[in-house]
Amino acid sequence: MLRSLAGRLSRACxxxxxxxxxxxxxxxxxxxxxxxxxxxxxDYSVEWRLIFAGNARLTMDPAGxxxxxxxxxxxxxxxxxxxxxLYRIDDNYEADMDDHxxxxxxxxxxxxxSRHHETKVEYDRARGRxxxxxxxxxxxxxxxxxxTEIPACVSDIIGGLYKLRTMRxxxxxxxxxxxxxxxxxxxxxxxxxxxxxxxTNAGTFNTVRYEAHIFxxxxxxxxxxxxxxxxxxxxxxxxxxxxxxxxxxxxxTLQLDKEGHE
Numbered sequence: 001m002l003r004s005l006a007g008r009l010s011r012a013c014x015x016x017x018x019x020x021x022x023x024x025x026x027x028x029x030x031x032x033x034x035x036x037x038x039x040x041x042x043d044y045s046v047e048w049r050l051i052f053a054g055n056a057r058l059t060m061d062p063a064g065x066x067x068x069x070x071x072x073x074x075x076x077x078x079x080x081x082x083x084x085x086l087y088r089i090d091d092n093y094e095a096d097m098d099d100h101x102x103x104x105x106x107x108x109x110x111x112x113x114s115r116h117h118e119t120k121v122e123y124d125r126a127r128g129r130x131x132x133x134x135x136x137x138x139x140x141x142x143x144x145x146x147x148t149e150i151p152a153c154v155s156d157i158i159g160g161l162y163k164l165r166t167m168r169x170x171x172x173x174x175x176x177x178x179x180x181x182x183x184x185x186x187x188x189x190x191x192x193x194x195x196x197x198x199x200t201n202a203g204t205f206n207t208v209r210y211e212a213h214i215f216x217x218x219x220x221x222x223x224x225x226x227x228x229x230x231x232x233x234x235x236x237x238x239x240x241x242x243x244x245x246x247x248x249x250x251x252x253t254l255q256l257d258k259e260g261h262e
Contacts, residue, residue: 121182132182
């Protein structure tokens with residue numbers, strides 16, 4: 001039971017670290033572009049039921065030449081404490097995108113317990129298709145392949161996080177967004193719910209709380225509620241994430257420990 005619970009928790013932690021939403025427009029307007037961000041590194045602590053569960057690090061860096069307008073986002077997730085003893089996790093996710101958060105490819109290198117899987121997604125905007133390939137690197141076998149239709153510009157889940165940070169939804173407002181993980185493309189609603197003060201190890205922040213409706217069969221089948229808190233200022237920092245899941249997992253929370261530049 002503990003191993004089963006730890007496995008589900010590890011995958012939930014990974015999803016929580018990167019899930020948000022992506023915007024449906026094929027040509028974002030105004031300042032909704034990656035150029036509105038600078039080089040950035042955000043460190044989070046992961047907590048499950050008041051127990052320390054690990055650390056996550058999210059970075060955003062320009063890629064290629066300045067005139068190309070290309071960006072690379074990276075997420076590193078590592079288990080810690082009790083969870084590390086039950087289910088060791090060392091996952092690395094990379095996402096390549098253009099200046100409007102349109103994804104071109106993603107790669108997940110996941111080392112979880114005794115498994116080592118690699119998942120690659122290619123977003124072919126010319127064909128309007130996303131191709132998904134998951135491989136077992138230890139057995140040198142292909143586990144799953146899939147292909148799904150995508151709009152002219154679609155964000156992966158990390159690009160969606162940055163996209164959400166450019167949006168200015170006031171409490172009470174909503175927007176319809178699009179997500180793709182390479183296996184499925186789905187429309188999801190994001191609600192701006194309330195202004196709240198959030199205290200983390202990085203400081204005290206005035207935020208807007210958002211709910212992204214991505215679970216319950218929208219993109220992910222799991223029954224859950226996903227919330228995120230973004231600072232109510234020009235930085236639009238994501239300072240807290242929370243996934244509320246059914247028993248026996250319960251709530252998983254990520255809180256910002258440190259922000260900076262690499």
